[in-house]
Amino acid sequence: MNGAKALIETLADCGIEYCIANPGTSEMHLVQALDSVPRMKSVLALFEGVCTGAADGIGRMTGKPAATLLHLGPGLANGIANLHNARRANSPMVNIVGNHPHYHVGFDAPLTSDIETLARNYSCWMKSCSTSASLAQDGADAFSASLRGHGGSKGQIATLIMGADAAWGESPGPAKPNPTPARPKVDEQAVGDIAERLGNGEPSALLLEHHATTPAALEAAGRIAAKTGCRLLNGTFPARVDGGPGRVAVERLPYFPEQVLAATAGIEQLVLVGAEPPVSFFAYENVPGRLLPDGCALSRLSAVDEDSIDALERLAETLGAEKEQAKRFERKEIPAPEGPLDTRNIVQAIAATMPEAAIVCTDSGGGNVAYPFCQNTAPHSWLSLTGGAIGQGGPVATGAALACPDRPVLALLGDGGAAYTNQSFWTQAREGLNVTTLIFANRSYNILNVEYARLGITEAGEIAASLFDIGNPNIDWTKMAASFGVPAAKADTAEELTALLKRSHQEPGPFVIEASGEMGR
Numbered sequence: 001m002n003g004a005k006a007l008i009e010t011l012a013d014c015g016i017e018y019c020i021a022n023p024g025t026s027e028m029h030l031v032q033a034l035d036s037v038p039r040m041k042s043v044l045a046l047f048e049g050v051c052t053g054a055a056d057g058i059g060r061m062t063g064k065p066a067a068t069l070l071h072l073g074p075g076l077a078n079g080i081a082n083l084h085n086a087r088r089a090n091s092p093m094v095n096i097v098g099n100h101p102h103y104h105v106g107f108d109a110p111l112t113s114d115i116e117t118l119a120r121n122y123s124c125w126m127k128s129c130s131t132s133a134s135l136a137q138d139g140a141d142a143f144s145a146s147l148r149g150h151g152g153s154k155g156q157i158a159t160l161i162m163g164a165d166a167a168w169g170e171s172p173g174p175a176k177p178n179p180t181p182a183r184p185k186v187d188e189q190a191v192g193d194i195a196e197r198l199g200n201g202e203p204s205a206l207l208l209e210h211h212a213t214t215p216a217a218l219e220a221a222g223r224i225a226a227k228t229g230c231r232l233l234n235g236t237f238p239a240r241v242d243g244g245p246g247r248v249a250v251e252r253l254p255y256f257p258e259q260v261l262a263a264t265a266g267i268e269q270l271v272l273v274g275a276e277p278p279v280s281f282f283a284y285e286n287v288p289g290r291l292l293p294d295g296c297a298l299s300r301l302s303a304v305d306e307d308s309i310d311a312l313e314r315l316a317e318t319l320g321a322e323k324e325q326a327k328r329f330e331r332k333e334i335p336a337p338e339g340p341l342d343t344r345n346i347v348q349a350i351a352a353t354m355p356e357a358a359i360v361c362t363d364s365g366g367g368n369v370a371y372p373f374c375q376n377t378a379p380h381s382w383l384s385l386t387g388g389a390i391g392q393g394g395p396v397a398t399g400a401a402l403a404c405p406d407r408p409v410l411a412l413l414g415d416g417g418a419a420y421t422n423q424s425f426w427t428q429a430r431e432g433l434n435v436t437t438l439i440f441a442n443r444s445y446n447i448l449n450v451e452y453a454r455l456g457i458t459e460a461g462e463i464a465a466s467l468f469d470i471g472n473p474n475i476d477w478t479k480m481a482a483s484f485g486v487p488a489a490k491a492d493t494a495e496e497l498t499a500l501l502k503r504s505h506q507e508p509g510p511f512v513i514e515a516s517g518e519m520g521r
């Protein structure tokens with residue numbers, strides 16, 4: 001057996017089910033290995049940003065890593081924006097990057113580059129010196145590293161840079177999976193300290209992120225809130241929150257710094273649970289970067305790598321909150337909207353037609369605005385753009401649909417963001433994935449107009465305006481989707497949009513809706 005086959009067998013034994021690949025010559029032995037290990041499903045993507053974003057979607061929905069297969073430094077570089085987003089999401093991933101054999105690197109052949117420098121940015125674990133004898137064990141170690149929480153914003157991406165000689169050389173065979181790593185538990189002192197702080201009657205809030213947004217964590221947090229009156233907050237762009245009717249009611253922090261300060265005004269005690277203190281997405285002159293209300297005390301129950309579920313459950317117990325009833329989102333009837341399309345009635349159409357158990361993936365565009373309006377519709381999982389690098393929503397939706405074939409997936413994408421990774425459509429068509437993509441086709445990088453206006457500039461000059469305008473030439477999303485094999489239609493009115501959403505939710509397979517009308521020109 002060669003190293004490549006031993007690696008793939010090992011990763012499959014560890015539990016990896018998908019390899020999202022864009023291969024090249026240096027990975028041919030790995031392709032051969034994938035060919036002989038069908039229990040690892042190989043999925044082709046036409047751009048590496050789709051590979052990495054889809055692996056992120058699988059990680060968020062299953063809690064297990066998918067593998068990627070990328071071609072040397074340039075292939076990796078094409079995938080980095082979504083690796084950045086995945087690192088911010090703490091998504092587990094085993095990122096395999098092919099390389100020349102070690103003896104060939106020194107010849108400086110055309111595809112040679114410093115892969116480690118690229119990979120170091122977002123990897124919690126990296127190895128580039130595997131031999132054919134060590135490759136399988138290195139794969140098992142990469143898998144374990146991706147499942148371990150790592151401090152700060154290191155993320156959970158393990159990058160294995162695999163020389164072709166390690167792949168084609170003789171291997172002793174697959175390695176045994178390592179024991180599953182456990183998250184460290186917070187000490188009793190932290191739990192007691194927070195219980196005391198929450199018990200003193202000050203207006204308080206828990207800021208819940210990452211492991212603390214999992215359903216079990218939110219259940220415990222809901223009981224704590226019911227007992228102490230504290231508020232429950234998520235950050236602006238959480239990796240995944242399961243919300244909707246019946247789920248614990250959590251508030252989400254808004255985007256702009258002034259809005260965050262207004263939303264948190266009056267909180268005197270902010271407790272971080274798997275979270276960091278809130279900061280402004282961008283820096284603005286004369287606006288604080290750290291967004292804490294005046295005089296607010298900050299404390300920490302758990303760090304990102306620690307067991308936030310256990311910490312919250314123990315906190316609930318210490319507070320005597322085990323029997324409390326959490327406040328939950330309720331179901332309400334949302335009427336279908338009418339009239340010409342604008343962001344408001346697009347959001348209303350999304351909410352009015354939300355299918356049960358949907359997985360909603362947002363990027364730039366109006367999707368994020370839809371979040372609060374969808375909490376009273378149907379239970380769902382909501383996956384946000386975690387690292388601000390647009391072009392993530394389509395790939396994440398693709399991965400989520402691969403991982404959860406029984407659930408409808410709804411990708412809500414700005415036309416600007418969608419144009420970064422439109423190759424997602426092709427993988428969705430090829431794999432028959434049940435993804436409805438709604439494009440907010442305003443023909444503009446609209447948020448940049450808003451940000452420009454925040455500088456106090458009332459009139460954008462001709463050049464500035466042209467840099468925010470994507471309507472010239474106009475992108476025909478229905479033709480683009482069709483050319484990738486995905487049926488598509490355009491909606492010019494709220495009634496048409498509602499009908500198309502309903503139709504798409506009923507039919508299997510991918511569908512693209514261009515929400516256009518008066519939003520565009």
Ligand SMILES: Cc1ncc(C[n+]2csc(CCOP(=O)(O)OP(=O)(O)O)c2C)c(N)n1
Pocket residue numbers: 081364365366388389390391413414415416417418440442444445446447448
């Ligand atoms: C990788 C990357 N490149 C550029 C940007 C800067 N950027 C932020 S939003 C945006 C435009 C988004 O346009 P669209 O998706 O149409 O949404 P809209 O703002 O119109 O709602 C751009 C270019 C970014 N965030 N990430």
